[in-house]
């Protein structure tokens with residue numbers, strides 16, 4: 032990817048190296064009617080599905096580089112820097128976020144709407160949000176309650192360990208989270224959560240899959256326009272994205288974990304589905320092509 036000379040977003044909050052703390056009251060967004068409470072992995076999993084927590088259970092933590100010339104070294108806070116996250120990987124994510132702003136603002140304008148960009152919060156180990164406390168182990172996520180995306184940048188190293196490395200793979204993850212923000216702005220997230228509360232688990236999961244695949248498609252739409260405008264993609268980037276989409280498909284994750292593949296428990300879609308929707312957005316550049324809710328599976 033050619034990203035180094037592009038502008039960087041200011042909508043980044045760098046909380047790396049700060050303790051999130053599990054103690055104290057968990058702040059919940061008002062009027063959502065959802066609670067995180069009680070115990071048990073199932074409940075946590077359900078909560079994470081409802082609250083838009085992403086890529087559940089993908090991560091085992093760790094460090095290292097992304098393998099693309101982006102270093103995941105600890106951030107350097109120079110005090111003189113005007114921008115947060117001034118280290119290499121911080122520059123990478125803030126640049127990618129800026130391209131999502133530059134792509135989605137005109138797309139919303141064309142639809143007669145105003146785009147309000149999300150903030151991206153960088154954290155380490157765990158983070159407190161309007162969605163409660165989330166450990167890095169849950170992977171990057173978007174919280175509709177506070178319009179913010181959250182990522183522990185060690186996740187990029189985790190992607191690499193899963194065979195899904197590369198800068199475009201990392202950018203796809205960010206663009207996917209921004210995709211959830213688009214859904215939030217368009218009222219999709221709220222409607223999905225409302226319907227999920229009334230559905231048995233298998234059908235709620237199916238709805239979650241459609242939501243996630245739409246976010247993948249929106250990530251593709253971003254890539255289409257970001258390339259058109261900034262010549263962002265280089266040879267091999269598309270393959271990197273398609274490879275990452277395959278590696279984080281639910282069937283691939285289940286197989287790698289030594290578990291039986293159970294489509295009824297999918298929450299993000301199969302490798303094939305994730306690739307297909309990412310590609311559909313990428314080729315068309317048209318958000319209207321991302322209506323995953325009105326197609327047969």
Ligand SMILES: [Zn+2]
Pocket residue numbers: 084085086207208211243246
């Ligand atoms: Zn997602």
